[in-house]
Amino acid sequence: MRATSPGQKPIVWSIAGSDSGGGAGIQADLLTFADMGCHGCTAITANTAQNTLEVAAVNAVAPEVLASQLDALRRDLFPAAIKIGLLANAEQVILVAEFLRALLKVKQIPVVYDPVAVASSGGTLTEGNIGEAVVDHLLPLCDLVTPNLHELEWLVRAAANDAGERIKAARRLCDRGCGAVLVTGGHRELVHGEVADLLWDGNDVDWFIGKKIANNNSHGTGCTLSSAIAACLARGYPLRDACVVAKAYVQRGLRLGSAGTGSGIAPVGHCGWPSELRDYPEILLPTESRAAAYAYTDNSWQGAFVQGFATPDTTALGLYPVVDSVAWLEKLAALGVRTLQLRIKNPDENLREQVQRAVAIGKKYQLRLFINDYWQLAIDCDAYGVHLGQEDLRCADLAAIKAAGLKLGISTHGFYELLLAYRYRPSYLAIGAIYATDTKDMGGQLQGTEKLARMAELLPEYPLVAIGGINRARAPEVLATGVGSIAVVSAVTKADDYRRAVEQFQTLMGPCIC
Numbered sequence: 428m429r430a431t432s433p434g435q436k437p438i439v440w441s442i443a444g445s446d447s448g449g450g451a452g453i454q455a456d457l458l459t460f461a462d463m464g465c466h467g468c469t470a471i472t473a474n475t476a477q478n479t480l481e482v483a484a485v486n487a488v489a490p491e492v493l494a495s496q497l498d499a500l501r502r503d504l505f506p507a508a509i510k511i512g513l514l515a516n517a518e519q520v521i522l523v524a525e526f527l528r529a530l531l532k533v534k535q536i537p538v539v540y541d542p543v544a545v546a547s548s549g550g551t552l553t554e555g556n557i558g559e560a561v562v563d564h565l566l567p568l569c570d571l572v573t574p575n576l577h578e579l580e581w582l583v584r585a586a587a588n589d590a591g592e593r594i595k596a597a598r599r600l601c602d603r604g605c606g607a608v609l610v611t612g613g614h615r616e617l618v619h620g621e622v623a624d625l626l627w628d629g630n631d632v633d634w635f636i637g638k639k640i641a642n643n644n645s646h647g648t649g650c651t652l653s654s655a656i657a658a659c660l661a662r663g664y665p666l667r668d669a670c671v672v673a674k675a676y677v678q679r680g681l682r683l684g685s686a687g688t689g690s691g692i693a694p695v696g697h698c699g700w701p702s703e704l705r706d707y708p709e710i711l712l713p714t715e716s717r718a719a720a721y722a723y724t725d726n727s728w729q730g731a732f733v734q735g736f737a738t739p740d741t742t743a744l745g746l747y748p749v750v751d752s753v754a755w756l757e758k759l760a761a762l763g764v765r766t767l768q769l770r771i772k773n774p775d776e777n778l779r780e781q782v783q784r785a786v787a788i789g790k791k792y793q794l795r796l797f798i799n800d801y802w803q804l805a806i807d808c809d810a811y812g813v814h815l816g817q818e819d820l821r822c823a824d825l826a827a828i829k830a831a832g833l834k835l836g837i838s839t840h841g842f843y844e845l846l847l848a849y850r851y852r853p854s855y856l857a858i859g860a861i862y863a864t865d866t867k868d869m870g871g872q873l874q875g876t877e878k879l880a881r882m883a884e885l886l887p888e889y890p891l892v893a894i895g896g897i898n899r900a901r902a903p904e905v906l907a908t909g910v911g912s913i914a915v916v917s918a919v920t921k922a923d924d925y926r927r928a929v930e931q932f933q934t935l936m937g938p939c940i941c
């Protein structure tokens with residue numbers, strides 16, 4: 428992973444309380460920002476006297492003390508994201524809301540609010556009930572609010588026990604004006620052994636499911652989660668990617684942290700970027716049977732949930748040109764290219780015949796030939812494999828694709844989609860767009876090689892394909908991330924000399940995997 432010099436680190440503010448025990452609050456936030464490659468700044472709202480057993484005192488700072496910290500930061504260290512934690516009284520809530528309102532007029536910055544009111548040791552942290560001030564003044568300024576179940580119930584004044592109640596409460600909170608709500612489920616399991624967090628973004632439900640870890644080092648998990656999300660947002664991650672990476676960071680801290688610090692609930696560990704897949708949550712799919720326990724229904728998802736598609740003969744699929752005609756397939760197959768895709772976006776009445784001819788060429792040259800989009804035709808024509816996008820997963824008959832023995836490749840754009848697609852255990856996972864491309868409008872969903880390397884690190888043995896804006900000059904940087912295949916459209920089909928382009932890629936990747 429490339430080191431980032433201090434000057435390049437995104438700045439993240441934490442407006443929160445100090446935990447003298449070093450487990451939660453500002454202390455946890457700064458450790459988290461550092462682990463996630465951000466520079467942390469703080470505006471301290473309260474000086475809490477805490478250890479792992481109790482909250483002995485809260486000691487809110489005076490409004491002018493809080494305001495002077497915020498003003499100093501605004502003048503020099505403008506943030507890329509803000510995390511808000513403990514606000515000790517209604518006056519502080521209103522002060523922070525007014526400050527934010529002015530700041531957000533200068534520039535839109537993601538704001539993540541962890542509505543801390545009660546410490547994990549059970550001690551109350553606020554002076555009086557600040558719930559009304561929070562809902563009226565602060566929520567409308569927040570992009571994400573991250574309550575645990577107690578905090579959710581406190582803010583909406585309703586029970587949030589079963590899955591249906593949680594979804595309803597999250598929707599009600601979101602209706603008060605915040606962008607999204609992430610409800611952490613650590614306190615009550617819906618399915619034994621599973622810690623499920625619920626994301627409601629105003630339109631869709633998502634459940635992120637982690638394995639329960641029975642260690643006694645969970646102090647500061649809420650602060651750490653919200654700080655990790657803020658850090659990821661500061662780094663430009665989309666919301667869902669930020670949530671799953673942050674959940675993995677906390678899971679890693681629970682797994683690797685030390686349970687022996689203090690004699691009560693020990694601090695969660697801060698153990699660096701989550702580089703192991705086992706810490707990442709499973710994305711719940713509405714088609715799987717346990718979705719009922721999470722009240723997760725979505726009629727736009729059809730078909731059965733199936734896992735485990737045919738594995739290719741190698742994890743390194745090599746140079747992978749994506750072309751729009753049978754003629755291109757034949758020309759490239761003749762040059763020794765082994766992995767190819769037929770991607771016809773404007774089909775005419777001859778589509779079936781084109782797929783049949785493509786499959787025949789595939790068999791003649793023993794290609795790993797994937798048919799894009801047309802999974803039914805691919806099955807009918809006995810193709811080697813099919814490539815599907817995220818939207819296709821809702822309606823394609825994946826059970827039929829698997830039963831027919833076809834290989835399945837799935838497109839992904841970021842951590843969330845990667846984890847979602849991985850649930851199916853497809854034959855390969857494509858990650859894009861790595862760079863800007865003129866071939867397809869990717870709506871700015873660019874991954875870059877740093878993120879690609881993070882994703883490749885999670886799945887070291889899995890067939891991974893990088894796609895989007897890759898040319899001969901960029902290929903070494905892409906291959907250095909650990910992916911075994913590069914998919915290209917224009918670098919081959921728009922090359923002045925496609926033979927030379929293929930030869931150059933083959934030289935780079937080695938003939939054995941092409």
Ligand SMILES: Cc1ncc(COP(=O)(O)OP(=O)(O)O)c(N)n1
Nearest residue numbers: 799814815816817838857892894914
């Ligand atoms: C190898 C590879 N990766 C990604 C894509 C994109 O597929 P999809 O998201 O289905 O988009 P379209 O190609 O259908 O526009 C791909 N085709 N191949």
Ligand SMILES: Cc1nc(C(=O)O)sc1CCOP(=O)(O)O
Nearest residue numbers: 859860864866895896915916917
């Ligand atoms: C078809 C396609 N899918 C992408 C994805 O990220 O899913 S990027 C892409 C275009 C790739 O073309 P080129 O090599 O010319 O940039």
Ligand SMILES: [Mg+2]
Nearest residue numbers: 799800815816
């Ligand atoms: Mg497609």
